[in-house]
Amino acid sequence: MAAGPQGPRLLVLGLLLCVLGLSVSQGRKLLLVPLDGSHWLSMHGVIRQLHQRGHDLVVLASVASVYITEGAFYTLKRYPAPFKREDLEASFISLGRAVFENQPFLQRVVKTYKKVKKDSALLLSICSHLLHNKELMTSLAEGNFDAVLTDPFLPCGPIVAQYLALPAVFSNALPCSLDFQGTQCPNPLSYVPRLLSFNTDGMTFLQRVENTLVALLENFLCSAVYSPYASLASEVLQKDVTVQDLLSSASIWLLRSDFVKNYPRPIMPNIVFIGGINCASQNPLSREFEAYINASGEHGIVVFSLGSMVSEIPEKKAMQIADALGTIPQTVLWRYTGPRPSNLAKNTILVKWLPQNDLLGHPMTRAFITHSGSHGIYEGICNGVPMVMMPLFADQMDNAKRMETRGAGVTLNVLEMTSEDLANALKTVISDKSYKENIMRLSSLHKDRPVEPLDLAVFWVEFVMRHKGAKHLRPAAHDLNWYQYHSLDVIGFLLAVVLGVVFIVCKCCVFGYRKCFGKKERAKKSHKSKVQ
Template structure:
């Protein structure tokens, strides 16, 4: 599996739960980082509404006042910007909590069910295990009305419609040169553009483009006047575009974003650009191709049809499996026995070693036997000559 799985082990719930009266359980959650928390938070809200008691893990220790001040600053920094995963601290935290030595990797390996933030509208077919379910797009919901000022701007686009441009929350700045490159290309199209950008206003910004520090992305992508989505390829944005059938111009920046955009390109719903080497004409040509060529819209709508034609909504499916694990106190019947093997057993190194040893012994005995017989025959030959 490509780099996609690394980010997507990212919707893993580490749960220790039991049932109380009323069929409500306790859920212990290991929080994930970046945009994955948005998906996880939706699941936790639904579990809370169903009466389950949810606890999110945070390491704690005895701290001085200044240490608590620093801890609060760090907590806010990680909560609102990013949360880095420090395995050594998590290993220590789990060991102290459980009263025995353990590791984060060992705890993850005991997960009864894996909920992967993807689905077959984005992924390509491949074998999967029964304790893995794909719940990509669980955060998607019907579009809500836009703020009046934004709605007026969108409606002013007339028959040309609008383009939504967002490179995600992780990009807070870019060079003035790059911003001017983007702004110039956006100014050349007849569509109105809503651009999420927090840097200095580019000199080449056109009258058709408005800059916002934040955009109601789901609501904009669900607006009937939206023609295209310029995105960095984050899973949340990709799935919102798929949900509403919006073709994309992908400008991946890091991580699984390259893989996400490559999948969309392969499915005919996007054009990919390189952020570092992209010129103004590259961006303009990509915009015109996606907006003017109907095949991109048709393919995006095809993916939307696949995404929305499921027997259960992704969120309902995620909740079902979480409550399934609660009801049955696990899902060991779905876990492959490979989880119980050591690393050398998993790769059959002990079996291979045994067979090689057998081959070596048989070869050794065969060679020794051949030499012994040869020597006997040689002695017999010499004896017969002497006689």
């Protein structure tokens, strides 16, 4: 058949589409159920890439969402929430404030527990509102989605995926080793440090005891947050559902980790490590930041940010920090939205926002003051910048511990540190060459990989859409209960058999002995009695 006069034009258009990677025929439909806050921000790279590859993305978010807003790469589907956006904002702000409250330990624990319970109830109520929104759920069921991409940190997405009978990709780790429970991944207590234990993988006997106790405790702590989701799921799905059922439903887990930041440990085939995914987007600096760097001279700059969730700190602490920053010759770019500390030195520039990864990638950047959130740590590693770490909450203490043990940074207790401590830490990581060498070594290991983490994440989301899940990666361990998994029934049975055999053999020996020697003994006795 002749191509007709439009043939060459269509051919060129086809080639153009191929070159752009916009294979329209492969476009599939993905439902995103993200978690508000920094977790949502960290999904942007994957979302953009999936959109560019021709997929149709629908993002579910409540009207109270703070960070999840309209975007060019997806359709935002809002649903009503049982409270206002301001309530959620207040919750985020109070989270940031709480970490700077220097209270006695027990008071702190009680307050944290109350806050976690209050916030969880708030977020659970949004989830309940979503799942009971018949109209929305029906429209989603008719949406012909191929898969769900969700953050299981609060397992609302997994319930939505099960309700819609869609395969799910989970895009984050969970506390209390729930992610490893969900994947049936062995988690040896002897060398895998539990989060918040602040141990490394080389533990003394007492540290291993502590690690075991933390593991026992965390089950109780997480149960308070996660078990209400199991009840909600049971009600919505009209069958008995456990937290384990919800978490084991993932086809693929995308974890923001690797074995440069974390310690090597057992993994499962459906766990994909995408640590460092946020380093992918590196852009040229704006004129403003370029000018700051140029003005910093030979000493270069220090980048300072406590993450997207904490941009204000108490005035006294801010002044203490400002004092320390004034003692170093570098220019400090500090992301800070609070009132300007009165003692701020000339070398310190306050900014409402900073292009963290782009600044860290500049050769004049000498150090990075960070709250050691997973993203910041990876941006430090990717760009090979030594760190001064001020962990605030969640996994940040453990992240800091990992970097410190590798000689790539110094950790400070933000509540207890003095101005001098911070100044000394900064001078140490900048002047002691070993910090730069160590972070550069980590950087070269981290970046030496067969596939970029962003490509890996996109590949596996597409894989799940293409194959309607990844059943071939689901271990049969999910079909066993705990004593079967640990072979306790088999061990019991084999022990019973061995003991049974030993018992029968002993009985036979005794019987045989009596048969053989019993007569003689009786004969002897009767002989004796006759003699007497």
